[in-house]
Protein backbone atom coordinates (compact mmCIF):
# COMPACT_ATOMS: atom_id res chain seq x y z
CA UNK A 1 0.00 0.00 0.00
CA UNK A 2 1.38 3.40 -0.92
CA UNK A 3 1.52 6.14 1.70
CA UNK A 4 -1.47 8.47 1.46
CA UNK A 5 -0.75 11.92 0.04
CA UNK A 6 -1.79 14.47 2.64
CA UNK A 7 -2.60 18.13 2.07
CA UNK A 8 -1.83 20.96 4.44
CA UNK A 9 -3.96 24.09 4.38
CA UNK A 10 -2.28 27.42 5.07
CA UNK A 11 -2.45 27.85 8.87
CA UNK A 12 -4.62 30.97 8.63
CA UNK A 13 -7.46 29.63 6.48
CA UNK A 14 -9.30 27.20 8.78
CA UNK A 15 -11.33 29.65 10.84
CA UNK A 16 -14.08 29.39 13.46
CA UNK A 17 -17.11 29.66 11.14
CA UNK A 18 -15.69 29.15 7.66
CA UNK A 19 -12.62 28.62 5.50
CA UNK A 20 -11.26 31.83 4.06
CA UNK A 21 -8.08 33.01 2.35
CA UNK A 22 -6.45 35.12 -0.35
CA UNK A 23 -6.36 33.60 -3.82
CA UNK A 24 -2.86 32.80 -5.01
CA UNK A 25 -1.41 33.47 -1.54
CA UNK A 26 -3.14 31.29 1.05
CA UNK A 27 -5.92 29.59 -0.92
CA UNK A 28 -6.25 27.96 -4.34
CA UNK A 29 -7.73 25.13 -6.39
CA UNK A 30 -5.54 22.47 -4.69
CA UNK A 31 -7.08 23.46 -1.33
CA UNK A 32 -10.57 23.28 -2.79
CA UNK A 33 -9.85 19.79 -4.12
CA UNK A 34 -8.43 18.59 -0.79
CA UNK A 35 -11.40 20.11 1.03
CA UNK A 36 -13.70 18.11 -1.25
CA UNK A 37 -11.87 14.87 -0.41
CA UNK A 38 -11.85 15.66 3.34
CA UNK A 39 -15.50 16.73 3.41
CA UNK A 40 -16.52 13.58 1.51
CA UNK A 41 -14.63 11.49 4.08
CA UNK A 42 -16.41 13.25 6.94
CA UNK A 43 -19.83 12.97 5.30
CA UNK A 44 -19.40 9.30 4.38
CA UNK A 45 -18.35 8.68 8.00
CA UNK A 46 -21.66 10.11 9.20
CA UNK A 47 -23.67 8.09 6.68
CA UNK A 48 -24.31 10.87 4.15
CA UNK A 49 -23.90 10.63 0.39
CA UNK A 50 -25.47 13.70 -1.28
CA UNK A 51 -24.08 17.24 -1.08
CA UNK A 52 -25.18 20.53 -2.67
CA UNK A 53 -22.49 22.78 -4.15
CA UNK A 54 -22.99 26.48 -4.99
CA UNK A 55 -20.73 29.45 -5.60
CA UNK A 56 -20.85 33.24 -5.47
CA UNK A 57 -19.98 35.79 -8.17
CA UNK A 58 -16.26 36.16 -7.45
CA UNK A 59 -13.79 35.79 -10.29
CA UNK A 60 -12.08 32.82 -8.62
CA UNK A 61 -15.29 31.05 -7.60
CA UNK A 62 -15.93 28.89 -10.73
CA UNK A 63 -12.40 27.44 -10.60
CA UNK A 64 -12.65 26.67 -6.89
CA UNK A 65 -16.10 25.14 -7.36
CA UNK A 66 -14.79 22.84 -10.16
CA UNK A 67 -11.90 21.63 -8.02
CA UNK A 68 -14.13 21.18 -4.98
CA UNK A 69 -16.72 19.27 -7.02
CA UNK A 70 -14.01 16.93 -8.33
CA UNK A 71 -12.79 16.24 -4.81
CA UNK A 72 -16.30 15.52 -3.55
CA UNK A 73 -17.01 13.23 -6.50
CA UNK A 74 -13.75 11.31 -6.08
CA UNK A 75 -14.75 10.91 -2.45
CA UNK A 76 -17.81 8.97 -3.62
CA UNK A 77 -20.47 11.65 -3.17
CA UNK A 78 -23.34 12.61 -5.41
CA UNK A 79 -22.71 16.31 -5.98
CA UNK A 80 -25.84 18.38 -6.64
CA UNK A 81 -24.50 21.29 -8.69
CA UNK A 82 -26.60 24.33 -7.77
CA UNK A 83 -24.57 26.89 -9.71
CA UNK A 84 -24.05 30.59 -9.05
CA UNK A 85 -26.15 32.39 -6.46
CA UNK A 86 -26.26 33.75 -2.91
CA UNK A 87 -25.26 31.58 0.06
CA UNK A 88 -28.87 31.29 1.34
CA UNK A 89 -29.91 29.80 -2.02
CA UNK A 90 -27.44 27.00 -1.29
CA UNK A 91 -28.95 26.55 2.19
CA UNK A 92 -32.40 26.45 0.59
CA UNK A 93 -31.20 23.81 -1.91
CA UNK A 94 -30.05 21.51 0.92
CA UNK A 95 -33.60 21.59 2.36
CA UNK A 96 -35.40 21.50 -0.97
CA UNK A 97 -33.38 18.59 -2.36
CA UNK A 98 -33.12 16.70 0.94
CA UNK A 99 -29.31 16.65 0.73
CA UNK A 100 -27.01 15.52 3.54
CA UNK A 101 -24.94 18.69 3.48
CA UNK A 102 -23.80 21.62 1.38
CA UNK A 103 -20.83 23.80 0.54
CA UNK A 104 -20.89 27.34 -0.83
CA UNK A 105 -17.77 28.81 -2.39
CA UNK A 106 -17.88 32.40 -1.15
CA UNK A 107 -15.72 35.23 0.09
CA UNK A 108 -18.84 36.89 1.59
CA UNK A 109 -18.21 40.66 1.90
CA UNK A 110 -14.39 40.52 1.62
CA UNK A 111 -12.18 42.16 -1.05
CA UNK A 112 -12.15 40.69 -4.61
CA UNK A 113 -8.89 38.79 -4.03
CA UNK A 114 -10.39 36.81 -1.14
CA UNK A 115 -12.50 33.67 -1.30
CA UNK A 116 -13.54 30.77 0.90
CA UNK A 117 -16.12 28.16 1.85
CA UNK A 118 -19.21 28.07 4.08
CA UNK A 119 -20.35 24.57 4.93
CA UNK A 120 -23.34 22.66 6.19
CA UNK A 121 -23.43 19.15 7.64
CA UNK A 122 -26.99 17.87 7.56
CA UNK A 123 -29.24 20.91 8.01
CA UNK A 124 -26.88 22.69 10.44
CA UNK A 125 -23.67 24.70 9.97
CA UNK A 126 -20.34 22.92 9.97
CA UNK A 127 -18.10 25.04 12.20
CA UNK A 128 -15.59 25.16 15.07
CA UNK A 129 -14.00 21.78 15.88
CA UNK A 130 -15.49 20.21 12.73
CA UNK A 131 -13.53 22.62 10.52
CA UNK A 132 -10.34 21.65 12.36
CA UNK A 133 -11.28 18.00 11.80
CA UNK A 134 -11.43 18.63 8.04
CA UNK A 135 -7.88 20.00 8.30
CA UNK A 136 -6.69 16.83 10.11
CA UNK A 137 -8.38 14.53 7.59
CA UNK A 138 -6.73 16.42 4.72
CA UNK A 139 -3.30 16.34 6.40
CA UNK A 140 -3.61 12.58 7.04
CA UNK A 141 -4.53 11.92 3.42
CA UNK A 142 -6.62 8.82 4.19
CA UNK A 143 -9.58 9.84 2.11
CA UNK A 144 -12.77 7.92 1.47
CA UNK A 145 -13.21 7.13 -2.20
CA UNK A 146 -15.95 5.78 -4.41
CA UNK A 147 -17.79 6.32 -7.66
CA UNK A 148 -19.45 9.67 -7.18
CA UNK A 149 -20.99 11.89 -9.79
CA UNK A 150 -21.96 15.49 -10.49
CA UNK A 151 -25.61 16.24 -11.24
CA UNK A 152 -26.83 19.63 -12.50
CA UNK A 153 -29.50 20.65 -9.95
CA UNK A 154 -30.64 24.24 -10.48
CA UNK A 155 -33.00 25.61 -7.80
CA UNK A 156 -33.13 29.26 -8.90
CA UNK A 157 -36.82 29.28 -9.93
CA UNK A 158 -37.94 27.26 -6.91
CA UNK A 159 -35.98 29.58 -4.63
CA UNK A 160 -37.52 32.76 -6.09
CA UNK A 161 -41.01 31.23 -5.75
CA UNK A 162 -40.29 30.21 -2.16
CA UNK A 163 -39.25 33.75 -1.28
CA UNK A 164 -42.33 35.27 -2.93
CA UNK A 165 -44.64 32.74 -1.25
CA UNK A 166 -44.49 34.72 2.01
CA UNK A 167 -45.39 38.07 0.47
CA UNK A 168 -49.16 38.50 0.92
CA UNK A 169 -49.54 41.74 -1.05
CA UNK A 170 -51.10 44.94 0.26
CA UNK A 171 -50.09 48.58 0.01
CA UNK A 172 -47.83 49.31 -3.00
CA UNK A 173 -44.29 50.16 -1.96
CA UNK A 174 -41.48 52.09 -3.63
CA UNK A 175 -38.21 50.29 -2.92
CA UNK A 176 -34.58 50.79 -3.97
CA UNK A 177 -32.42 47.65 -3.89
CA UNK A 178 -28.61 47.53 -3.88
CA UNK A 179 -26.89 44.21 -4.61
CA UNK A 180 -23.44 45.84 -4.63
CA UNK A 181 -22.59 43.63 -7.67
CA UNK A 182 -22.68 40.65 -5.30
CA UNK A 183 -24.25 37.22 -5.72
CA UNK A 184 -27.81 38.39 -4.93
CA UNK A 185 -28.10 40.33 -8.23
CA UNK A 186 -29.93 37.78 -10.37
CA UNK A 187 -32.36 36.75 -7.63
CA UNK A 188 -33.04 40.42 -6.95
CA UNK A 189 -33.91 41.06 -10.60
CA UNK A 190 -36.34 38.12 -10.55
CA UNK A 191 -37.96 39.34 -7.30
CA UNK A 192 -38.29 42.94 -8.47
CA UNK A 193 -39.96 41.80 -11.71
CA UNK A 194 -42.62 39.88 -9.76
CA UNK A 195 -43.30 42.05 -6.70
CA UNK A 196 -45.99 44.72 -6.95
CA UNK A 197 -44.99 48.36 -6.45
CA UNK A 198 -42.10 50.41 -7.81
CA UNK A 199 -38.62 48.88 -7.69
CA UNK A 200 -35.29 50.49 -8.56
CA UNK A 201 -32.23 48.23 -8.77
CA UNK A 202 -28.67 49.36 -8.12
CA UNK A 203 -25.62 47.30 -9.13
CA UNK A 204 -27.62 44.14 -9.81
CA UNK A 205 -25.09 42.83 -12.37
CA UNK A 206 -22.91 40.23 -10.70
CA UNK A 207 -19.29 41.41 -10.98
CA UNK A 208 -16.50 39.98 -8.85
CA UNK A 209 -14.47 43.20 -9.22
CA UNK A 210 -17.13 45.08 -7.17
CA UNK A 211 -16.62 48.23 -9.30
CA UNK A 212 -19.16 50.46 -7.50
CA UNK A 213 -18.81 49.97 -3.76
CA UNK A 214 -17.85 47.19 -1.46
CA UNK A 215 -20.73 44.72 -0.79
CA UNK A 216 -20.79 45.20 3.00
CA UNK A 217 -23.87 47.07 4.27
CA UNK A 218 -22.62 47.35 7.86
CA UNK A 219 -20.20 50.06 6.70
CA UNK A 220 -22.17 53.32 6.29
CA UNK A 221 -20.11 54.53 3.27
CA UNK A 222 -21.33 51.51 1.35
CA UNK A 223 -24.92 52.71 1.82
CA UNK A 224 -24.29 56.19 0.38
CA UNK A 225 -25.50 55.28 -3.15
CA UNK A 226 -28.58 53.63 -1.71
CA UNK A 227 -29.46 56.61 0.52
CA UNK A 228 -28.97 59.04 -2.37
CA UNK A 229 -31.20 56.99 -4.69
CA UNK A 230 -33.95 56.54 -2.08
CA UNK A 231 -34.03 60.34 -1.80
CA UNK A 232 -33.99 60.93 -5.56
CA UNK A 233 -36.74 58.37 -6.19
CA UNK A 234 -38.85 59.44 -3.22
CA UNK A 235 -38.84 55.77 -2.17
CA UNK A 236 -40.10 54.50 1.17
CA UNK A 237 -37.03 52.42 1.86
CA UNK A 238 -33.78 51.01 0.54
CA UNK A 239 -32.43 47.51 1.03
CA UNK A 240 -28.81 46.37 0.55
CA UNK A 241 -27.11 42.99 0.82
CA UNK A 242 -23.62 41.80 1.55
CA UNK A 243 -21.68 39.98 -1.18
CA UNK A 244 -23.23 36.57 -0.58
CA UNK A 245 -26.69 37.59 0.66
CA UNK A 246 -26.70 36.44 4.27
CA UNK A 247 -26.62 39.97 5.74
CA UNK A 248 -29.04 42.82 5.15
CA UNK A 249 -28.77 46.60 5.44
CA UNK A 250 -31.84 48.86 5.45
CA UNK A 251 -32.42 52.62 5.16
CA UNK A 252 -35.70 54.47 5.60
CA UNK A 253 -37.28 57.15 3.39
CA UNK A 254 -35.49 59.88 5.37
CA UNK A 255 -32.12 58.31 4.64
CA UNK A 256 -31.59 56.91 8.13
CA UNK A 257 -29.80 53.56 8.47
CA UNK A 258 -31.62 50.90 10.50
CA UNK A 259 -29.08 48.50 12.00
CA UNK A 260 -29.86 44.83 12.59
CA UNK A 261 -30.99 45.42 16.17
CA UNK A 262 -33.42 48.16 15.03
CA UNK A 263 -34.81 46.10 12.18
CA UNK A 264 -35.37 43.29 14.67
CA UNK A 265 -37.79 45.46 16.67
CA UNK A 266 -40.10 45.60 13.64
CA UNK A 267 -39.72 41.94 12.68
CA UNK A 268 -40.22 40.75 16.28
CA UNK A 269 -43.49 42.71 16.61
CA UNK A 270 -45.04 40.80 13.71
CA UNK A 271 -43.88 37.36 14.93
CA UNK A 272 -44.90 37.97 18.55
CA UNK A 273 -48.38 39.14 17.54
CA UNK A 274 -48.97 35.61 16.23
CA UNK A 275 -46.71 33.69 18.62
CA UNK A 276 -46.92 35.46 22.00
CA UNK A 277 -44.40 34.39 24.64
CA UNK A 278 -41.83 33.13 22.12
CA UNK A 279 -38.13 33.47 22.82
CA UNK A 280 -36.48 35.97 20.45
CA UNK A 281 -32.68 35.92 20.28
CA UNK A 282 -30.29 38.81 19.74
CA UNK A 283 -26.52 39.00 20.18
CA UNK A 284 -24.65 40.72 23.01
CA UNK A 285 -23.90 43.72 20.81
CA UNK A 286 -27.60 44.53 20.37
CA UNK A 287 -29.22 47.63 21.86
CA UNK A 288 -31.05 47.35 25.18
CA UNK A 289 -33.93 48.98 23.30
CA UNK A 290 -34.41 45.72 21.39
CA UNK A 291 -34.49 43.49 24.49
CA UNK A 292 -36.90 45.92 26.19
CA UNK A 293 -39.12 46.04 23.13
CA UNK A 294 -39.27 42.22 22.86
CA UNK A 295 -40.39 42.07 26.51
CA UNK A 296 -42.93 44.87 25.98
CA UNK A 297 -44.38 42.96 23.02
CA UNK A 298 -44.89 39.90 25.23
CA UNK A 299 -41.86 37.92 24.05
CA UNK A 300 -38.98 36.41 25.96
CA UNK A 301 -35.79 38.34 25.11
CA UNK A 302 -32.70 36.09 25.02
CA UNK A 303 -29.23 37.60 24.80
CA UNK A 304 -26.87 35.24 22.96
CA UNK A 305 -23.31 34.92 21.67
CA UNK A 306 -22.28 36.73 18.50
CA UNK A 307 -21.57 34.37 15.56
CA UNK A 308 -24.05 33.10 12.98
CA UNK A 309 -23.34 29.40 13.58
CA UNK A 310 -23.78 29.79 17.36
CA UNK A 311 -27.00 31.73 16.82
CA UNK A 312 -28.47 29.05 14.54
CA UNK A 313 -27.67 26.27 17.02
CA UNK A 314 -29.23 28.19 19.93
CA UNK A 315 -32.36 28.90 17.92
CA UNK A 316 -32.92 25.19 17.34
CA UNK A 317 -32.33 24.41 21.01
CA UNK A 318 -34.73 27.11 22.27
CA UNK A 319 -37.19 26.67 19.39
CA UNK A 320 -37.03 30.41 18.80
CA UNK A 321 -38.97 31.69 15.77
CA UNK A 322 -36.61 34.64 15.14
CA UNK A 323 -33.06 35.68 15.93
CA UNK A 324 -30.84 38.52 14.80
CA UNK A 325 -27.45 40.12 15.07
CA UNK A 326 -26.53 43.76 14.91
CA UNK A 327 -24.34 42.84 11.93
CA UNK A 328 -27.42 42.15 9.80
CA UNK A 329 -27.47 38.34 10.04
CA UNK A 330 -31.18 37.68 10.72
CA UNK A 331 -32.65 34.19 11.06
CA UNK A 332 -36.28 33.17 10.55
CA UNK A 333 -37.49 29.79 11.79
CA UNK A 334 -41.06 31.16 11.76
CA UNK A 335 -42.30 30.06 8.33
CA UNK A 336 -38.75 29.32 7.12
CA UNK A 337 -35.72 27.09 7.78
CA UNK A 338 -33.94 28.97 10.57
CA UNK A 339 -30.94 30.19 8.62
CA UNK A 340 -29.80 33.71 7.72
CA UNK A 341 -31.35 34.55 4.36
CA UNK A 342 -31.26 38.31 3.85
CA UNK A 343 -33.48 38.12 0.75
CA UNK A 344 -36.14 36.32 2.78
CA UNK A 345 -35.78 38.92 5.56
CA UNK A 346 -36.37 41.63 2.94
CA UNK A 347 -39.57 39.90 1.80
CA UNK A 348 -40.82 39.64 5.39
CA UNK A 349 -40.06 43.32 6.01
CA UNK A 350 -41.90 44.35 2.83
CA UNK A 351 -44.85 42.14 3.88
CA UNK A 352 -45.05 43.93 7.25
CA UNK A 353 -44.95 47.37 5.61
CA UNK A 354 -47.41 46.47 2.83
CA UNK A 355 -49.93 45.14 5.36
CA UNK A 356 -49.81 48.28 7.53
CA UNK A 357 -50.39 52.00 6.94
CA UNK A 358 -47.16 52.95 8.75
CA UNK A 359 -44.06 53.66 6.66
CA UNK A 360 -40.62 52.44 7.67
CA UNK A 361 -39.80 56.02 8.78
CA UNK A 362 -42.89 55.94 11.05
CA UNK A 363 -41.57 52.76 12.69
CA UNK A 364 -38.13 54.32 13.07
CA UNK A 365 -39.57 57.52 14.63
CA UNK A 366 -41.26 55.49 17.38
CA UNK A 367 -38.10 53.68 18.50
CA UNK A 368 -36.63 54.64 21.86
CA UNK A 369 -33.89 57.25 21.34
CA UNK A 370 -30.54 55.81 22.41
CA UNK A 371 -27.05 57.23 22.23
CA UNK A 372 -24.52 54.56 21.45
CA UNK A 373 -21.13 53.91 20.00
CA UNK A 374 -20.70 51.81 16.89
CA UNK A 375 -18.81 48.56 17.30
CA UNK A 376 -15.30 49.64 18.37
CA UNK A 377 -12.66 47.12 17.30
CA UNK A 378 -9.03 47.27 18.39
CA UNK A 379 -6.05 44.93 18.04
CA UNK A 380 -5.17 42.37 20.71
CA UNK A 381 -3.08 39.24 20.02
CA UNK A 382 -5.07 35.98 19.69
CA UNK A 383 -3.19 34.35 22.57
CA UNK A 384 -4.02 37.26 24.91
CA UNK A 385 -7.54 38.36 23.98
CA UNK A 386 -9.53 35.80 26.02
CA UNK A 387 -7.21 36.29 29.03
CA UNK A 388 -7.86 40.04 28.98
CA UNK A 389 -11.61 39.47 29.06
CA UNK A 390 -11.23 36.93 31.89
CA UNK A 391 -9.22 39.38 34.02
CA UNK A 392 -11.78 42.14 33.42
CA UNK A 393 -14.56 39.71 34.39
CA UNK A 394 -12.77 38.86 37.66
CA UNK A 395 -12.36 42.56 38.50
CA UNK A 396 -16.03 43.24 37.86
CA UNK A 397 -17.07 40.24 39.96
CA UNK A 398 -14.93 41.54 42.85
CA UNK A 399 -16.68 44.93 42.54
CA UNK A 400 -20.11 43.29 42.54
CA UNK A 401 -21.00 44.76 39.12
CA UNK A 402 -24.07 43.50 37.27
CA UNK A 403 -22.55 41.43 34.45
CA UNK A 404 -23.89 39.16 31.71
CA UNK A 405 -20.96 36.89 30.75
CA UNK A 406 -22.55 34.88 27.92
CA UNK A 407 -19.96 36.28 25.47
CA UNK A 408 -17.34 38.56 27.01
CA UNK A 409 -18.73 40.97 29.62
CA UNK A 410 -21.84 43.08 29.15
CA UNK A 411 -22.10 45.38 32.15
CA UNK A 412 -25.35 47.03 33.20
CA UNK A 413 -25.12 50.31 35.14
CA UNK A 414 -27.57 53.09 35.96
CA UNK A 415 -26.18 54.96 32.91
CA UNK A 416 -26.80 52.15 30.42
CA UNK A 417 -24.51 49.27 29.44
CA UNK A 418 -21.07 48.57 28.02
CA UNK A 419 -19.63 45.52 26.33
CA UNK A 420 -16.16 44.09 25.98
CA UNK A 421 -15.64 40.81 24.13
CA UNK A 422 -12.98 38.94 22.19
CA UNK A 423 -13.67 38.31 18.51
CA UNK A 424 -13.79 34.61 17.59
CA UNK A 425 -12.44 35.27 14.11
CA UNK A 426 -9.83 38.02 14.43
CA UNK A 427 -7.07 39.18 16.78
CA UNK A 428 -9.24 42.00 18.11
CA UNK A 429 -11.25 43.03 21.14
CA UNK A 430 -14.66 44.56 20.54
CA UNK A 431 -16.25 47.27 22.70
CA UNK A 432 -19.61 48.98 22.55
CA UNK A 433 -21.60 51.21 24.91
CA UNK A 434 -25.09 52.63 24.98
CA UNK A 435 -26.79 55.21 27.21
CA UNK A 436 -29.73 57.58 27.34
CA UNK A 437 -27.67 60.77 26.92
CA UNK A 438 -24.17 61.82 25.81
CA UNK A 439 -22.90 62.51 29.34
CA UNK A 440 -23.87 59.02 30.47
CA UNK A 441 -22.23 57.54 27.35
CA UNK A 442 -19.01 59.38 28.18
CA UNK A 443 -19.02 57.82 31.67
CA UNK A 444 -19.51 54.33 30.20
CA UNK A 445 -16.61 54.81 27.79
CA UNK A 446 -14.48 55.88 30.72
CA UNK A 447 -15.37 52.67 32.54
CA UNK A 448 -14.26 50.59 29.54
CA UNK A 449 -10.97 52.47 29.40
CA UNK A 450 -10.42 52.16 33.17
CA UNK A 451 -11.07 48.41 33.15
CA UNK A 452 -8.71 47.84 30.23
CA UNK A 453 -6.00 49.95 31.83
CA UNK A 454 -6.39 48.04 35.10
CA UNK A 455 -5.52 44.75 33.36
CA UNK A 456 -2.60 46.29 31.47
CA UNK A 457 -4.21 46.96 28.08
CA UNK A 458 -3.89 50.37 26.44
CA UNK A 459 -7.46 51.49 25.77
CA UNK A 460 -8.33 52.59 22.22
CA UNK A 461 -9.15 56.20 21.41
CA UNK A 462 -12.95 56.27 21.50
Ligand SMILES: [Zn+2]
Nearest residue numbers: 108242244246
Ligand atom coordinates in the same frame (compact mmCIF):
# COMPACT_ATOMS: atom_id res chain seq x y z
ZN1 LIG B 1 -22.14 37.13 4.03
